[in-house]
Structure formats: structure tokens, C-alpha cells
Amino acid sequence: MGPLVLPPVLDRFAAGMIAADLQHRAGRGGPVVLDASGIERIGMAGLQLLLCALHAPLVDGSAAARLDRPSAALCEAARLAGLTTHLGLDTEERR
Amino acid sequence: MTLDEIQAVFFQECEEGVAAAETALLALKAGDRDGETINTIFRAVHSIKGGAGAFAFAALQSFTHHFETLLDKVRDGELAVTPTLADLLMAAFDILVDHVAAAREGSTPPPDEAMVAALQDALAGDVAHAPASATGDGLSFDLAAMMADTLAVAEEASEWTLSFTPTREDLANGGEPLLLIREILSLGGRIERVDVSRLPTLDQFEADAAWLGWTIAIPGTVEESAICDVFDFVADPASVRLVRGEEDAGGASFDEPSSPIAPPAPVAPVATVAPPTMPSPSLATTPSAPSEPRAATTAPAMIRVDLEKLDRLVDLVGELVITQAMLSQRLSSHGMAAAEELADIDQLTRELQDSAMAIRAQPVKSVFSRVPRIVRELEASTGKRVMLEVEGEATELDKTVIERIGEPLTHLVRNCIDHGIELPADRVARGKPAEGRLRLAAEHKGSRIVISVSDDGAGIDRARVLAVAVERGIVAPDARLTDDEIDQLIFAPGFSTARTVSNISGRGVGMDVVRQNVQGLGGRISIQSMPGAGSTFALALPLTLAIVDGMIVRVADQTYIIPLTHVVESLRPETGAVQRTGFGTSVLNVRGAFLPVLSVAEQLHVRGGVTEPSEAVLIVVETENSGTAILMVDAIVDQRQVVIKSLETHYQQVDGVAGATILGDGHVALILDVEGIVALRGSMQWLKAS
Known part of the structure; x- marks a missing residue:
């Protein structure tokens, strides 16, 4: 299963659409890779979705999703909201 | 709703805010130091500022900002309220009222540079430099003296703690809480905690919901108003809490997913930022130093109706x-x-x-609320000292009456201060307190409202009034007038005893206009004056201008209405009981009082009416200015409510007739102007005789 490419604008509307897709993919087993490289704008709804996805445990206890290649816009939004650590972006930055 | 309509609502809210602020300021001046009193003023000014910003009234917005900033310091206890600071706030309030009026009328905003400088100096506690800016620009107070005892700067402000927990409503309609956080961070804020404990599992995720909460520390040097401004348009006021110092309840983390976020217990003054009620953004803050809760904590449910x-x-x-x-x-x-x-x-x-x-x-409060400012201005311009007492301001009157009574009342107040109350030195010399007393009262009396303006001044100088009246040809030199008649002369057109023409009164216009306005409302004005002790002007006004209880009477083949408010009793005299006098008038002894009997037929020149009193019906009527009299009619037909239709609108003014109405049979009947009819006959002499 390939990565789920997140849209440039991750607003409330997009978050609702992706949430449904994520549930579907998570239900098929294994963590979903979220390609966040294309995010240009993200709001509170988008950040909440990412937090849910990253911390929703699968049956084996692993996370339902993991972020891949976070864009600068996502990192900035996370920093602004104080969620860098919660989204694992500090680890990402160190890497 | 159009923009104009929204703007009209803003100005209505301005009026309400101004009235509330003035009441609170007067309480402050009188020594009330309750935190809620300060908050009331702050809320009003802040709301006006918000609306001014929304409608681009730049001058109003700018002035309210300066005013609000000082109020904020007072609210926080960083500036102690002293009588002199209360005076400064009152003076600033007067300019705020002018700003609002200018914004509403689209006229040039009032000059406020001196006041802004005074507010800023007061804020900075710069006593040494304050006078130059404050008094040099025409302000009538000395800021140095004013502020000398006000500077009680509290300890250095501790850090603010902001708790922001957006709700679903905050996300609706494109709301983006992250933008607000960005603004707060730009003020120097730093995120202390993010509460993610309420986040759901992925299958329960809703894009419209809000699950995050932030705790943000903000430097104590940042003004509260600046923080609150950021949240002016937050949809849910409960989502924002602001406290001085640290909160003792924080957000949870992912390690404790089931723990709901607990509302932080305030450890310091708490401010809840309320959302604006469009279109006038308003900010409601709870008391910075909460006192005992007021009795009425819930506002009555109201709607605005065109x-x-x-x-x-x-x-x-x-x-x-x-x-x-x-x-x-x-x-x-x-x-x-x-x-x-x-x-x-x-x-x-x-x-x-x-x-x-x-x-x-x-409530007449909307009219009475103008008076304190008038008194303040007259105190400043005349050097007199006046203690204003207000009573019965909750008394209610028809809106039309309220709107039209403002000018007459204002003039009476000016007249009492300008002509009645003496200068402090003169009062002391006469054994009176240096401070004069002006009393404004409203009360129900039967079906009328009586508004009275009283002073404890010199009273009407009747000798001088009479001399001026003779000099101006208003009365004949050999006229012998009673005290009451002399008092009535001040209502004569063009009459004025003022030795100098001032901008207060004394232009020879006014009191006659006052009486005309009051009479135009179906009201009456009366005077009671005692030399050396003061005067009372009483305005008796109808509760409504639309419908009146009336006695339907017949005179010849005409039907008339006598308003029941005037009617005392009706009687049919025995033959010979009504006695003719040498003045061509008849009188009747009613339980020892000889009352003039006035034939309505004669007064209104109606032919065919009953001329023999014993065959007629006599109706005893009371008037405000002319005492008691008797109207003679042919018969009483009925008694019922009638709808007043203006005669002037449809025809023209007729002496002795107050209006017209449509009867049940479709005929038009005239409503008698009892006051006018009795006055026409000059019944005052009769009253004096009786």
C-alpha cells in the first residue's frame, strides 16, 4: 500500500475526506505512511487529524500512521501550535 | 440587515453603554469603589471601541483606546481611584459622548488632544509633565493637582496566563484558532502546554470538532486589553480565560488520555473574553477583583423592535x-x-x-442622564457648586413624550442653576451650604407623570420680574398681580431678567418655548417659588399621547370629550344654587369653595346650549395652572376610551380644543382642552377669591 499523499491545503474539508480514507486504510492492516511533503497550508483541523492518525493504535499496538517528508509549512504550523513534539517532528528534524 | 441598519444598532448600543457608564461614573464620583462599577465603565468603553473599529470611526476608536487603557489600569488596581481621578474619568467620558455624537452625525470629531495627553500622563503617572499638556490646551482642571494623590502604582505586574480551548463554534465559518495563537505569540506569548487529552480515536474523528487546548504565558507588561482584543471575534466566550499569575490546572498529555481537561481554578483575577454580538463587538470581562455577586446576574431577555x-x-x-x-x-x-x-x-x-x-x-432615566453633564458644565462656567439629586428615574413615559421632553427639561435645569442657585459666597452669607441643591424627580400622579426640577436657590425675584414685565409692556404699569401671576410672567414670550446674555440662558427665549413644548405634549407646567428658599418647576405629562379615558358630553347638538384626568365629579345644581356675579361669571358653592362655572357653549361659541344651570350638568374639573373650576354642559352621554386624533394635523389648532376623536357611531367629536378653557376665562382671580 503506497503512501497517502496529503493535499496542499489541509483544512476542515480536506481533513474530513482524509479521515475517512485513513480509517479505511488503517483497517486493512499496517501503518499508513502520510506523505506530508506537499502541505502548503494546514489549520487546526488538519493538525488534529494528524495527531489522531499518529496516535491511534493498531491491533498490534503500533501507530496507525506515520508522517513522511513533512513540509516546511507543516513544521511551522506545528511549531506555532506547540505540537512539534506531539507530531514527532522534532525527531524528524533531528533526522 | 443592511450595513446602515447594523450601524444604527451600534449607535443604539452606544447609547446604552454610555448610559450605563455614566451611572457607574457618578457612583464612582460619589465614592463607590466596587470592582463591578469600574468594570461597567470599562465594558462600555471597550464595546464602543470595538464597534468604532468595525465601522471605521477612527477618531472614536482612537479616543476610546486611550480611555480604555487608563480604565484598565484602574480596574487592575494599579491606579487608585481618588476624587480627582474620578473627575478626570468623568471629563474623558464627556468627550467620549461628543465623539459618539460626531460619529453618528458624521460631523467633525471633538478636539481631544489635551484629554488624550491627560489620560496618557495619568497612565504614566507623570505628574511633573502632566500640567503642561493638560491645562495648556484649555482643559478646566489642573492635572498635577489631580494626579498628585492618585499615583498608587501596584507591584510589578506578574505574567498573564491564557487558557484557550477552542470549541466547534470557533472552527465554524472559517474560524482558525491558529491565527489567534499566532497573534498572541506576536505579543510575546509562549506556549506552556498543549492539552491533547480530548482527542478521539480515528474512527470518531470529526473535522468540525475542536479537541485541543493551549495554555500560553504572556508577559505581564502586555495590556489586558491588547490580549482581549485578539479574541474580540471568538465565537464562544467560554473558550478563553485570562488570569494574572499561573494557573494551577494544566492540560493533560497523551500519557493520560482519559483525563478530561479540567477548567483551571483561577488563582488571580480572571477575565473572560466574551464574543461580540454583531455588529458591535463587545467585550465582557468579569470583575478583575470580584466582589460579592450582584443580585441581578442574568440580563433580561430583550429583542430590538423597529x-x-x-x-x-x-x-x-x-x-x-x-x-x-x-x-x-x-x-x-x-x-x-x-x-x-x-x-x-x-x-x-x-x-x-x-x-x-x-x-x-x-424610563425617564434616558432624559435624566443628560443632566449630570449639564450640571458639570454649568458648575465650571458659573463658579457655582451644585449637588444633583435624582429620584424616580425608573418612572416610565411614552417614547414620544420622552423624546420631546428633553429640551424643556434641559432648559429648566439651566435656568435653575443660572438664575436660581446662588454663588457659593452668597449662599454662605445667607446661611446656606456653599453647595446648592438641584433635585430632579419623576413620579406617577394618577394618569400623569410629574417631573419636577427644584433648587434651593434664591427663588423668583418677583419685584424684578414685575419691573421687567412692565418695562417691556407685557403688563400694564398699574396692574395688580398676585404672586402666582407674577411667576407666570416668566413664561411670557421674550421675557428675560438676565442682566447679561450668557450662553446658558438669558437670551429672552426659553421659558415660553418650554411651556409651549410641554403644552404641545398635552402637559402642564407649574411653578412654586419661595423667596430665599428656592423654586420648583413641575411638568405634568400624560402617560400616553394616543388614547385617553374620556367623558362624552353633549352641548347643544355637539358632542365633546372631557379627558377624565381632569374630572373630579359631576353634579346637577338646584335652582338658584349657581349665583351670578358682577363680573359676568357664575359661581357655585361646592362644599364651601366658590368655583367659577364656565359654560362650554359660551366658551366655544356654540349656539343652542342649555343656559339655565339647574337644567344643565356641572362637571368639576381640576387643572394644573388654573386650579379647580366647573364646566357646564347639557348632558353626560357616556364614558369611554377614545383615540386621540390630532386636530392640527388634519385642520388647525383651535383654542379650547385639544384634539378630536371618532365615536362609536362614526361621528367626529372634539376633545376639550380643559386647561385652556379654564385659563381662557381667567379663572385665577376666582380661585384667589375663593
Whole structure:
């Protein structure tokens, strides 16, 4: 299963659409890779979705999703909201 | 709603805010140091500022910002409220009122540079430099003296702790809480905690919901108003809490997913930022130093209603009254006058009328609230000292009466201070307190409202009034007038005893206009004056201008209405009981009082009326200015409510006639101006004689 490419604008509307897709993919087993490289704008709804996805445990206890290649816009939004650590972006930055 | 309509609502809210602020400022001046009093002023100014910003009234917004900033310091206890600071706030308030008026009228904003400088100096506690900016620009107070005892700067402000927990409403309609956080961070804030404990599992995720909460520390040097401004347009006021110092309850982390976020317990003054009620952004803050909760914590539910709709309702009720009268008359002609249902309809119509009129009623407070400023201005310009006492400001009057009584009342107040109350030195020399007393009162008296303006000044100088009247040809040099008649001379057109023309009064216009305005409302004005002790002007006003209880009487083949407010009793005299006098008038001894008997037929030049009193019906009537008299009519026909129709609108003013109405049979009947008829006859001499 390939990565789920997140849209440039991750607003409330997009978050609702992706949430449904994520549930579907998570239900098929294994963590979903979220390609966040294309995010240009993200709001509170988008950040909440990412937090849910990253911390929703699968049956084996692993996370339902993991972020891949976070864009600068996502990192900035996370920093602004104080969620860098919660989204694992500090680890990402160190890497 | 159009922008103009929204703007009109803003100005209505300005009026309400200004009235609330003025009441609170007066309480402050009188020594009230309750935190809620300061908050009331702050809220009003802040709301006006928000609306001014929304509608781009830059000058108003700028001034309110400076005003609000000082109020904020007072609210936080960083500036102690002293009488002198209260005076400064009051003076700033006066300029705020001018700003609001200028914004509403689209006129040039008032000059406020000096006041802004004074506010800033007060804020900075710069006593040494304050006077130059404050007094040099024409302010009538010395800021240095004013502020000398006000500077009580509290300990260095501790850090603010902001708790922001957006709700679903905050996300609705494109709301983005992250933008607000960005603004807060730009003020120097730093995120202390993010509460993610309420996040759901992925299958319960809703994009419209909000699950995050932030705790943000903000430097204590940042003004509270600056923080609150960021949240002016937050949809849910409960989502924001602001406290001085640290909160003792924090957000949870992912390690404790089931723990709900607990509302932080305030450890310091708490401010809850309320959302604006469009279109006027308003910010409601709870007391910074909460005192005992006030008794009324819930505002009465209210809606704004277009005045035209109310007027339409009142018109319809008026038509209903007429139709009901017609129905009553029709049924009477069929022998069904005593039908129970008819009495019920009569009662219901009366209640409906009372309810409709009550909707239009407003407290006289809206008029009385102008007076404190007038008093302050006159104190400053005359050097007199005046203690204002207000009573009965919750008394309600019809909106139209309220709107039209403002000018007459203002003039009476000016007159009392300018002509009545003496200078402090003169008062002391006469054994009076240096501070004069001006009393403004409103009360119900029967079906009228009586508004009185009293002073404890010198009283009317009757010798001087009479001399001026003679000099101006208003009365003959050999005229012998009673005290009451001399007092009435001040209402003569062009009469003024002022030795110098001032901008207060003394231009020879005013009191006659006052009386005309009051009479135009169906009201009466009376004077009581005692030399050396003061004067009282009493305005007796009708509760409503639309419907009146009337006695329907017949004179020859005409039908007239006598308003019941004037009627004391009716009687049929025995033959010879009414005695002719040498003045061509008749009198009747009513329980020891000789009252003048006035034939309505004669007064209104109606032919064919009963001339023999023993065959007529005598109606004893009371008037405000002319005492008690008797009107002679042919017969009493009925007694009922009638709808007043203006005679002037449809025809022209007629002496002795106050208006017209449509009777149940469809005929037009004239409503008698009892006051005018009695005054026409010059019954005052008779009253004096009796």
C-alpha cells in the first residue's frame, strides 16, 4: 500500500475526506505512511487529524500512521501550535 | 440587515453603554469603589471601541483606546481611584459622548488632544509633565493637582496566563484558532502546554470538532486589553480565560488520555473574553477583583423592535378601540348593552392598550442622564457648586413624550442653576451650604407623570420680574398681580431678567418655548417659588399621547370629550344654587369653595346650549395652572376610551380644543382642552377669591 499523499491545503474539508480514507486504510492492516511533503497550508483541523492518525493504535499496538517528508509549512504550523513534539517532528528534524 | 441598519444598532448600543457608564461614573464620583462599577465603565468603553473599529470611526476608536487603557489600569488596581481621578474619568467620558455624537452625525470629531495627553500622563503617572499638556490646551482642571494623590502604582505586574480551548463554534465559518495563537505569540506569548487529552480515536474523528487546548504565558507588561482584543471575534466566550499569575490546572498529555481537561481554578483575577454580538463587538470581562455577586446576574431577555412596527401596533390598538366602541353602540341600540361578552371585550381591549403602550414606554432615566453633564458644565462656567439629586428615574413615559421632553427639561435645569442657585459666597452669607441643591424627580400622579426640577436657590425675584414685565409692556404699569401671576410672567414670550446674555440662558427665549413644548405634549407646567428658599418647576405629562379615558358630553347638538384626568365629579345644581356675579361669571358653592362655572357653549361659541344651570350638568374639573373650576354642559352621554386624533394635523389648532376623536357611531367629536378653557376665562382671580 503506497503512501497517502496529503493535499496542499489541509483544512476542515480536506481533513474530513482524509479521515475517512485513513480509517479505511488503517483497517486493512499496517501503518499508513502520510506523505506530508506537499502541505502548503494546514489549520487546526488538519493538525488534529494528524495527531489522531499518529496516535491511534493498531491491533498490534503500533501507530496507525506515520508522517513522511513533512513540509516546511507543516513544521511551522506545528511549531506555532506547540505540537512539534506531539507530531514527532522534532525527531524528524533531528533526522 | 443592511450595513446602515447594523450601524444604527451600534449607535443604539452606544447609547446604552454610555448610559450605563455614566451611572457607574457618578457612583464612582460619589465614592463607590466596587470592582463591578469600574468594570461597567470599562465594558462600555471597550464595546464602543470595538464597534468604532468595525465601522471605521477612527477618531472614536482612537479616543476610546486611550480611555480604555487608563480604565484598565484602574480596574487592575494599579491606579487608585481618588476624587480627582474620578473627575478626570468623568471629563474623558464627556468627550467620549461628543465623539459618539460626531460619529453618528458624521460631523467633525471633538478636539481631544489635551484629554488624550491627560489620560496618557495619568497612565504614566507623570505628574511633573502632566500640567503642561493638560491645562495648556484649555482643559478646566489642573492635572498635577489631580494626579498628585492618585499615583498608587501596584507591584510589578506578574505574567498573564491564557487558557484557550477552542470549541466547534470557533472552527465554524472559517474560524482558525491558529491565527489567534499566532497573534498572541506576536505579543510575546509562549506556549506552556498543549492539552491533547480530548482527542478521539480515528474512527470518531470529526473535522468540525475542536479537541485541543493551549495554555500560553504572556508577559505581564502586555495590556489586558491588547490580549482581549485578539479574541474580540471568538465565537464562544467560554473558550478563553485570562488570569494574572499561573494557573494551577494544566492540560493533560497523551500519557493520560482519559483525563478530561479540567477548567483551571483561577488563582488571580480572571477575565473572560466574551464574543461580540454583531455588529458591535463587545467585550465582557468579569470583575478583575470580584466582589460579592450582584443580585441581578442574568440580563433580561430583550429583542430590538423597529419603532415603526410598534407605532403600527399602537395605531391598530387605537382602531380596535374605535371599532369596539362602534360595536358597543350598535349592540346598545339592539338592547344588548349589558352583554357579558361586551364587558369582556372592553376589558381585553383596555389590557391590550395598556400592554401596547407599555412597549413604547421608556424610563425617564434616558432624559435624566443628560443632566449630570449639564450640571458639570454649568458648575465650571458659573463658579457655582451644585449637588444633583435624582429620584424616580425608573418612572416610565411614552417614547414620544420622552423624546420631546428633553429640551424643556434641559432648559429648566439651566435656568435653575443660572438664575436660581446662588454663588457659593452668597449662599454662605445667607446661611446656606456653599453647595446648592438641584433635585430632579419623576413620579406617577394618577394618569400623569410629574417631573419636577427644584433648587434651593434664591427663588423668583418677583419685584424684578414685575419691573421687567412692565418695562417691556407685557403688563400694564398699574396692574395688580398676585404672586402666582407674577411667576407666570416668566413664561411670557421674550421675557428675560438676565442682566447679561450668557450662553446658558438669558437670551429672552426659553421659558415660553418650554411651556409651549410641554403644552404641545398635552402637559402642564407649574411653578412654586419661595423667596430665599428656592423654586420648583413641575411638568405634568400624560402617560400616553394616543388614547385617553374620556367623558362624552353633549352641548347643544355637539358632542365633546372631557379627558377624565381632569374630572373630579359631576353634579346637577338646584335652582338658584349657581349665583351670578358682577363680573359676568357664575359661581357655585361646592362644599364651601366658590368655583367659577364656565359654560362650554359660551366658551366655544356654540349656539343652542342649555343656559339655565339647574337644567344643565356641572362637571368639576381640576387643572394644573388654573386650579379647580366647573364646566357646564347639557348632558353626560357616556364614558369611554377614545383615540386621540390630532386636530392640527388634519385642520388647525383651535383654542379650547385639544384634539378630536371618532365615536362609536362614526361621528367626529372634539376633545376639550380643559386647561385652556379654564385659563381662557381667567379663572385665577376666582380661585384667589375663593
